[in-house]
Amino acid sequence: MCGTVGLFMGCAAVSLCPKQALFARRDDPGGAVDGAGAAVHAKAGEDGTDAYASPFRNWYERATVRSADRRELGPSAADQGFFAPELVPLASHPLIADLRGERPDIHRDVLVRHLYRYLDFTAKLEHLVVNRTVLGIAHGTIGVRLPEAMRLDAFKIYCDEAYHALSSADLAAQVRRATDVRAELPEVPYFVTRLERYLEETPDDLTALTEILFVIVSETLITAQLSEMGNDRSIVPAVREAVRDHALDEGRHHAYFAVFLRHLWGQLTPATRRRAALRVPRLIRIFTDPDVPSVEREVVGYGFSRDDARRIVTELFPDAAVTAYAKTVSQQTVRHFASVGALDDEQVRAEFAAHGLL
Ligand SMILES: [Fe+2]
Numbered sequence: 001m002c003g004t005v006g007l008f009m010g011c012a013a014v015s016l017c018p019k020q021a022l023f024a025r026r027d028d029p030g031g032a033v034d035g036a037g038a039a040v041h042a043k044a045g046e047d048g049t050d051a052y053a054s055p056f057r058n059w060y061e062r063a064t065v066r067s068a069d070r071r072e073l074g075p076s077a078a079d080q081g082f083f084a085p086e087l088v089p090l091a092s093h094p095l096i097a098d099l100r101g102e103r104p105d106i107h108r109d110v111l112v113r114h115l116y117r118y119l120d121f122t123a124k125l126e127h128l129v130v131n132r133t134v135l136g137i138a139h140g141t142i143g144v145r146l147p148e149a150m151r152l153d154a155f156k157i158y159c160d161e162a163y164h165a166l167s168s169a170d171l172a173a174q175v176r177r178a179t180d181v182r183a184e185l186p187e188v189p190y191f192v193t194r195l196e197r198y199l200e201e202t203p204d205d206l207t208a209l210t211e212i213l214f215v216i217v218s219e220t221l222i223t224a225q226l227s228e229m230g231n232d233r234s235i236v237p238a239v240r241e242a243v244r245d246h247a248l249d250e251g252r253h254h255a256y257f258a259v260f261l262r263h264l265w266g267q268l269t270p271a272t273r274r275r276a277a278l279r280v281p282r283l284i285r286i287f288t289d290p291d292v293p294s295v296e297r298e299v300v301g302y303g304f305s306r307d308d309a310r311r312i313v314t315e316l317f318p319d320a321a322v323t324a325y326a327k328t329v330s331q332q333t334v335r336h337f338a339s340v341g342a343l344d345d346e347q348v349r350a351e352f353a354a355h356g357l358l
C-alpha cells in the first residue's frame with residue numbers, strides 16, 4: 001500500500017499513511033484529516049500556536065540540495081581515514097589490532113564498513129521513516145493543525161532528506177569503487193526492526209502518534225561527535241564535507257521539530273499526552289542503541305567464531321556506555337519534552353529515568 005515503505009513497516013500505521021490519506025481525500029475532502037487524527041485529538045484554542053519564525057528563511061540559498069557541490073571522492077592523504085576511529089569501538093579492539101600482521105588494511109576496512117553502516121542507516125532513516133511523516137505534515141494528512149508556513153517548510157525538509165539519502169547512497173557507491181571493500185548490510189536496518197516490533201505492541205490508537213514521536217526524537221537528537229567529524233581534517237574530504245552538509249541542514253530541522261512538538265502537544269488531550277510521553281524514552285533507545293547483529297556479522301567476517309564475535313561485541317558495547325551515549329545525545333530532546341510539560345508527571349519521569357535518560 002505504501003510502496004517501498006510498506007515493505008519495511010508493514011503499513012502498521014495505516015492511519016498515518018500519507019498516500020492513503022491523499023487518495024481518501026479525493027472522495028471525501030477533509031475526511032482524511034479527521035481519519036488520520038484518530039490518535040491526535042485536537043482541542044480548540046490549545047494548538048500551541050505562537051508566532052512561527054521559520055528556520056528555513058534562507059533555505060533556497062543555504063540548503064545542501066540547493067547550494068552544495070556533489071561530494072566526490074578525490075585523492076586523500078595517507079593519514080586520512082574514512083570515519084573517526086574514536087566513534088568506531090571495533091577499530092581499537094585488541095583482537096582486531098592483532099589481525100594487522102596478516103591483514104594490513106584491517107583498520108581501514110573496519111572504518112569503511114562503519115561508514116557504510118552509517119550511510120545505509122541515514123538513507124533508510126530519511127526515506128523510510130522521516131520523509132514518510134514529513135510528507136504527511138506537508139499535505140496536512142497527519143491530523144496536526146499547523147500554520148501554512150510550517151506546512152511549506154515540510155516540503156523543504158522532504159527535499160533535504162531525499163537529498164541526504166541520495167548523497168549517502170552516492171558516497172557509499174564511490175567508496176566501494178575506490179576501496180573494493182564490501183559489506184553485507186541487512187536489508188532492514190536494526191533500528192527499523194526495533195521500531196517495527198515496538199509499533200506492533202503499540203495500542204492501535206497510538207500507532208500513528210508513536211511514529212510521529214519517533215521522527216521528533218530522531219530529528220532532535222544531537223550527536224556532537226558526528227558534527228565534529230565534519231571539521232576533522234583527518235577524515236577524507238568527501239566524507240567530512242558530506243557529514244558537515246548534513247549537520248547544517250539538520251540544525252534547521254531540529255529547530256523546526258522543536259516547534260512542531262509544541263503544536264502537536266497542544267492538540268493532544270491530557271490523557272493522550274501522558275500515554276505519548278511514556279513512549280518517548282523507549283523511542284530514544286530504539287534510535288541510539290547499537291546495531292549489535294550487524295557488528296557481530298562483521299566480526300565473523302574477519303574469521304572469528306560466532307561465540308568470539310558475541311563476546312567481542314559485548315565488550316564493545318557495555319550497558320553503561322550505551323546508556324551514557326543515549327543520555328548524552330538526547331539531552332536536548334528531553335529538554336524539548338520537558339518544556340511542553342511532558343515530564344511533570346511522576347510516572348513519565350520514572351520511565352525516562354529507567355531508560356537512563358535523566
Ligand atoms: Fe537528514
Ligand SMILES: [Fe+2]
Nearest residue numbers: 161219250253
Ligand atoms: Fe532531518
